[in-house]
Amino acid sequence: MKEILVTCALILKEGKVLCTQRSEYMRLPGKWEFPGGKVEPGESPEACLRREIAEELDIVIKILGSLNPIQHSYDGKVRIRLLPYLCEWQSGVLNLQEHQRYCWRGENDLKELDWAEADLPIVEELLEKWNPIFQKYIKL
Numbered sequence: 001m002k003e004i005l006v007t008c009a010l011i012l013k014e015g016k017v018l019c020t021q022r023s024e025y026m027r028l029p030g031k032w033e034f035p036g037g038k039v040e041p042g043e044s045p046e047a048c049l050r051r052e053i054a055e056e057l058d059i060v061i062k063i064l065g066s067l068n069p070i071q072h073s074y075d076g077k078v079r080i081r082l083l084p085y086l087c088e089w090q091s092g093v094l095n096l097q098e099h100q101r102y103c104w105r106g107e108n109d110l111k112e113l114d115w116a117e118a119d120l121p122i123v124e125e126l127l128e129k130w131n132p133i134f135q136k137y138i139k140l
C-alpha cells in the first residue's frame with residue numbers, strides 16, 4: 001500500500017497543547033488535528049515540520065522530542081505514517097493560514113475535540129505521558 005509520510009507538531013505551553021481545526025476546504029473538514037503536513041522528496045521530517053508550521057501558523061518552533069509514529073489508512077488505498085513531535089513556540093505571532101480555528105487544550109479537555117482518527121492514539125499517548133512530558137520539557 002502506498003504510504004505518505006506526514007509530520008505534526010504538539011506545541012506545548014503552560015500545561016496546554018495547541019490544536020487546530022481543519023477548514024471546510026480541506027480533506028477531513030472540521031476535524032481537529034495537530035498542525036503539520038506531508039514530507040517533500042529529499043526533505044527531513046524535522047525540516048518538513050518547521051516549514052509546515054511556518055506556512056500554516058506563521059510561527060517558528062523548536063523541536064523538543066517525539067512520540068510514537070502512527071500508521072493509519074482512511075480509505076484502504078493510501079496509508080499515512082504520522083510522525084508526532086513535541087515542540088515549543090519560539091517566535092512569531094500565531095496567524096492561521098489554512099485552518100479555521102485553533103485552541104489550547106489541557107489534560108482534562110483534550111479528548112473532547114472531534115479528532116481526526118489517526119490522531120486518537122497520539123492524544124492517548126500524550127495524555128498517558130502528560131506529567132513527565134511537561135516536567136521534562138516545559139519550565140513552568
Ligand SMILES: Nc1nc2c([nH]c(=O)n2[C@@H]2O[C@H](COP(=O)(O)OP(=O)(O)OP(=O)(O)O)[C@@H](O)[C@H]2O)c(=O)[nH]1
Nearest residue numbers: 006008026027028033034035036037038080116118119
Ligand atoms: N498535518 C496533519 N495531518 C494529519 C493529521 N492527522 C491526519 O490524519 N492527517 C492527514 O495527513 C495528511 C496531511 O496532509 P496535508 O495536511 O499536508 O495536506 P492535505 O491532504 O490536506 O492537502 P494536499 O494534499 O493538498 O497537500 C492529510 O491527509 C490529513 O488528513 C494531523 O494531526 N496533522
